[in-house]
Amino acid sequence: PLVRTAELVTAARDTGRAVVAFNVITLEHAEAIAAGAERAGAPAILQISENAVKFHGGDVGPLAAATAAVAAASGARLALHLDHVESPDLLRAAHAHGFGSVMFDASKRGYGENVKATAEAVRWGHERGIWVEAELGRVGGKADEPPLDAHAPGVRTDPAEAAAYVADTGVDALAVAVGSTHAMTTRTAALDHTLITALREAVPVPLVLHGSSGVPDGELRRAVAAGMTKINVGTALNTAFTGAVRAFLEAHPSTTDPRRYLVPAREAMTGAVEGFLRAVAG
Numbered sequence: 001p002l003v004r005t006a007e008l009v010t011a012a013r014d015t016g017r018a019v020v021a022f023n024v025i026t027l028e029h030a031e032a033i034a035a036g037a038e039r040a041g042a043p044a045i046l047q048i049s050e051n052a053v054k055f056h057g058g059d060v061g062p063l064a065a066a067t068a069a070v071a072a073a074s075g076a077r078l079a080l081h082l083d084h085v086e087s088p089d090l091l092r093a094a095h096a097h098g099f100g101s102v103m104f105d106a107s108k109r110g111y112g113e114n115v116k117a118t119a120e121a122v123r124w125g126h127e128r129g130i131w132v133e134a135e136l137g138r139v140g141g142k143a144d145e146p147p148l149d150a151h152a153p154g155v156r157t158d159p160a161e162a163a164a165y166v167a168d169t170g171v172d173a174l175a176v177a178v179g180s181t182h183a184m185t186t187r188t189a190a191l192d193h194t195l196i197t198a199l200r201e202a203v204p205v206p207l208v209l210h211g212s213s214g215v216p217d218g219e220l221r222r223a224v225a226a227g228m229t230k231i232n233v234g235t236a237l238n239t240a241f242t243g244a245v246r247a248f249l250e251a252h253p254s255t256t257d258p259r260r261y262l263v264p265a266r267e268a269m270t271g272a273v274e275g276f277l278r279a280v281a282g
């Protein structure tokens with residue numbers, strides 16, 4: 001069934017677990033996430049990023065409707081979330097398209113501008129019953145971004161600044177930069193567990209880890225034990241999907257029907273989803 005993000009995050013936090021949020025780009029992603037969640041017996045969040053909306057021509061409607069329908073038909077408890085929203089127009093589309101939650105991303109702006117824009121997004125969301133996540137610090141690594149120095153000032157999230165940010169914006173959850181980077185295709189990231197614990201103590205709302213594809217299972221489990229409540233995974237699904245497509249087409253170069261390679265590709269994504277859920281949401 002389709003449930004609300006706030007419900008899943010609150011339940012995870014109350015039981016010392018995490019909920020995993022997976023990025024949806026195509027219908028097959030949504031189907032794989034639902035199947036993986038059913039296999040693992042765990043809830044999950046289906047999230048659509050602003051970049052995925054751009055890929056589909058700028059209208060969030062069709063992919064949101066398909067994803068919500070997959071969630072509604074599933075035996076797993078699945079929520080619909082709009083991810084990394086920078087455009088105020090897309091933010092305003094969230095409500096009309098059935099999203100119970102949004103990540104509003106002003107993390108590229110300076111502290112003052114980030115607070116101002118995010119506080120406005122939170123006010124807008126809360127008037128409509130929408131749960132709002134925002135980011136302080138820079139996870140970085142997205143395709144349109146220059147590389148970041150993970151140790152430069154303002155890149156890792158500062159606990160005192162994070163406490164002020166949450167108080168000043170009223171956000172429901174905070175995405176923090178603690179050593180992970182977006183778009184990693186190997187699971188080799190090391191997290192700053194001391195910083196996670198300090199943030200957990202300083203910040204009253206649930207913490208969100210972005211760029212979790214590059215984080216090994218053991219590191220993820222430690223992060224959850226230290227108080228990370230939402231774990232965002234995108235690239236790992238694409239690594240599994242594209243690897244399966246490549247292997248299939250190498251073995252069967254004359255294929256034309258996309259269903260021939262989408263079946264193993266969707267199955268590979270389902271396995272990746274199940275693996276992340278068993279590692280951190282069980």
Ligand code: G3H
Binds near residue numbers: 084181232
């Ligand atoms: O918001 C989405 C996540 O942070 C996904 O990051 O693609 O590196 O797993 P990832």
Ligand code: ZN
Binds near residue numbers: 084139182210211232
């Ligand atoms: Zn992210």
